[in-house]
Amino acid sequence: MYSLDARKPRADETTSAGVGADGPDIAYSARDVSKVFYAPDRSVTALDGVSLDVEAGSFTCIVGPSGCGKSTLLRILGGLEQATIGQVTAPERKSAVPVSAFVFQEHGVFPWFTVLENVAFGLRMAGFSREERNATARTWLEYVGLSEFANSYPHQLSGGMKQRTAIARAFATGSPCLLMDEPLGALDAQTRRLMQEQLIELWERERKTVVLVTHAIEEALLLGDRIILMSARPGQIKEDIKVPFDHPRNIDIESTPEFADMKHNIWESLRDEVQKSVVFS
Numbered sequence: 001m002y003s004l005d006a007r008k009p010r011a012d013e014t015t016s017a018g019v020g021a022d023g024p025d026i027a028y029s030a031r032d033v034s035k036v037f038y039a040p041d042r043s044v045t046a047l048d049g050v051s052l053d054v055e056a057g058s059f060t061c062i063v064g065p066s067g068c069g070k071s072t073l074l075r076i077l078g079g080l081e082q083a084t085i086g087q088v089t090a091p092e093r094k095s096a097v098p099v100s101a102f103v104f105q106e107h108g109v110f111p112w113f114t115v116l117e118n119v120a121f122g123l124r125m126a127g128f129s130r131e132e133r134n135a136t137a138r139t140w141l142e143y144v145g146l147s148e149f150a151n152s153y154p155h156q157l158s159g160g161m162k163q164r165t166a167i168a169r170a171f172a173t174g175s176p177c178l179l180m181d182e183p184l185g186a187l188d189a190q191t192r193r194l195m196q197e198q199l200i201e202l203w204e205r206e207r208k209t210v211v212l213v214t215h216a217i218e219e220a221l222l223l224g225d226r227i228i229l230m231s232a233r234p235g236q237i238k239e240d241i242k243v244p245f246d247h248p249r250n251i252d253i254e255s256t257p258e259f260a261d262m263k264h265n266i267w268e269s270l271r272d273e274v275q276k277s278v279v280f281s
């Protein structure tokens with residue numbers, strides 16, 4: 001459990017660090033990480049020798065075929081799962097606010113809490129007063145356009161509104177790093193577009209360290225500054241791609257030839273891996 005130290009974290013504790021004199025700060029670092037899931041009948045090697053440095057304040061997307069270990073890698077970075085072999089380092093926790101906040105594809109909100117209580121939950125766990133956490137939660141509800149629904153319960157919301165609540169909570173908690181596993185995967189196409197735009201805006205406002213798992217190449221190109229392309233299981237890093245589009249960014253970049261080229265090249269590289277994963281899984 002967290003210690004209930006009800007002070008507001010200092011700015012240097014809650015925002016991602018930038019570029020220091022010795023180069024960029026590294027938020028997460030994985031060195032030769034392998035993960036084997038053991039079961040009585042068979043063991044599964046999910047990751048094999050993955051090494052990765054994630055810069056503080058960067059937006060990294062992980063793309064790869066189904067079952068290649070994307071979620072496992074994210075969970076290992078966030079400390080939810082342990083590597084079988086290899087080392088992982090994450091930013092040091094300096095306050096009651098957890099270093100990593102998670103957003104999953106579904107089930108990210110507590111059905112028995114109102115929208116406001118859901119968004120304020122992380123702050124409550126970190127020991128903030130009711131007044132402070134409600135004020136912060138209301139600000140974030142405004143950013144994601146859910147102010148009117150502060151007192152609604154999740155069953156009264158659409159899927160997109162529930163995901164906005166989960167994303168608002170992750171940002172509101174004040175964690176410097178957000179780990180998102182297909183956060184928009186369950187949404188319909190139109191809502192997904194709006195949420196992509198909103199995620200870009202929120203990230204540009206906060207510049208937190210984000211690692212986001214997605215199946216969609218377009219989404220990774222639109223949101224990320226870097227794409228980690230993984231091979232079929234056992235997951236290894238096949239390519240480490242720099243996304244060259246500037247910020248502030250919007251969905252218009254999708255109509256540029258550069259976007260189309262990158263999308264094509266990434267798909268060419270991913271296609272073999274997808275085929276392997278379909279054959280062997």
Ligand SMILES: Nc1ncnc2c1ncn2[C@@H]1O[C@H](COP(=O)(O)OP(=O)(O)OP(=O)(O)O)[C@@H](O)[C@H]1O
Binds near residue numbers: 065067
């Ligand atoms: N707790 C577990 N116990 C046993 N095997 C697991 C466990 N978690 C994941 N695996 C296996 O590890 C491999 C990688 O799973 P993981 O969920 O990380 O892949 P993924 O790339 O995120 O997949 P998807 O894109 O389909 O969500 C899969 O073969 C999966 O079956």
